[in-house]
Amino acid sequence: MGVDIDGAAPSSARRWGSPAVVAAALSKIYGEVRAVDDVSFSVDRGEVFAFLGPNGAGKTTTIKMLCTLARPTSGRALVAGYDAMLQPRAVRRAIGLVFQEQTLDDQLTAEENLRFHAVLYQVPTEEVASRIDRVLRLVALEDRRRDLVSTFSGGMARRLEIARGMLHTPSVLFLDEPTIGLDPQTRALMWEDVLRMREEEGTTVFLTTHYLDEAEYADRIAIIDHGRIVAQDTPEALKRGIAADTVELATADDELAAARLAEAGYRVRRDERSLTVLTADGEAQVGRLVGTVGVPVRTVRVHRPTLDDVFMHFTGRTIRDSHAERLTSPRVRAFTARRR
Structure with a gap:
């Protein structure tokens, strides 16, 4: 049974239907660090929604709370109609999740990885073969189904992970930095797969990214910095709004x-x-x-204004500057000094 949550920020574009994800004043505190600070937003069913921000901005922590992998310090979250704190098992059954790190077994074939996932999610036996065929077709890996994952390129492995996340027909697919480390051409191919899935399956896609070109694929974007959402709207509306x-x-x-x-x-x-x-x-x-x-x-x-211009407008620096700050943090500088 679904649960209503009050207090979430209203969507600026109600084109797809009722919310698939709602966060209301969601916060996560580790000691003195507010990793996520009073975040509110909603994601419509069938929408591609992106969290754009640098590493350490709170993107992954937010996804962990939505996917029941971390308990919020305060606030509430609704995913696929279920309360993430009160109904965690129902949430897990309703979502697919692709982590930043690869979690495939590279000593198994593509098909064997998918069959193992089908067992974990209790996919009906009579449906397993047809679902495997479907998701492999969606990510254009039909001809590699019997190949060991160890022979796959990074992009192919990422596409297989997305296929695995879709195997049990989730309502919401969470992608945490899905194309990190991939070249631009491979990222574009992977996004063709994701958008094809959205069109054919009606799946809601929630992704985190620090790639500006990747965020352009989203129907709406929330810019997150230091644990807080500083802006959210469609990519074009954000760009039009600043200059x-x-x-x-x-x-x-x-x-x-x-x-x-x-x-x-x-x-x-x-x-x-x-x-x-x-x-x-x-x-x-x-x-x-x-x-x-x-x-x-x-x-x-x-x-024309870019998303980097938008990020600069709301945070005072470019997203590239944010990565440089992280690489030159006090701990990194101290380590470098010791090596000298």
Whole structure:
């Protein structure tokens, strides 16, 4: 039986149906460290929802609480209609989970790994073969079903783990940094598999990532930093909300061009090499801008806000800077100093 939870942040886009995941004032404290700090959000059924943030932001801890692997210090969570604290077994039956670390047995074949998972989740015997066929097809590994996992590339192993997570037809599939360590091309292929599963099975996908390109696959994103959600919306809405597009122009007479653009009502910044115009839908404005300046234009570059710009806006640094901070933490610096 499902449980209602009050107090969760409302979704900005109700397109898929009732919530599959709800977190209400969820917190996790380890000693003096607030790993997750009063987090609230909801995920619609059939939605792809991403937690975007650097390592140590609280992404994995949140997933552990939602998947009943860690008990919240405070707050409540609802997953697939079940209370994660009061009905943990029901939650575990309703979800699939792909960890950051590989958990396949590489001395078994792909099919043997899936059959073992079917036994653990008590998949009806008469359904096992058809379900294995289905998930292998979804991740395009039908022709490798009898090969040892030890012969798989990292990307193939990751896709098999996702297939295993889908074998028992979960309502919600949790992916914790699913493509970490994979090259961009392999990440793109894996996401084709995930989106195909969402379309064919109606599965809700909840992922954590620090890859900006990966977050673009999500229907909605929550940016998490230092255990707190600082923004959440669709990728496009987040980008539109922080800044206009910029069009950079280099002309034969930047001073005159800037004056004419200002007279026409454009917001213009000028430096020694070029001038920059802030405007909505920069690509559509290029022709009008060139006509307005009335002098020869040497170069034009259009920049649209990115998710890295969004992260910078809400946290004061880029997500890449966040990784650098982690790599140069006091413990790492002390260790490096001792080695010198």
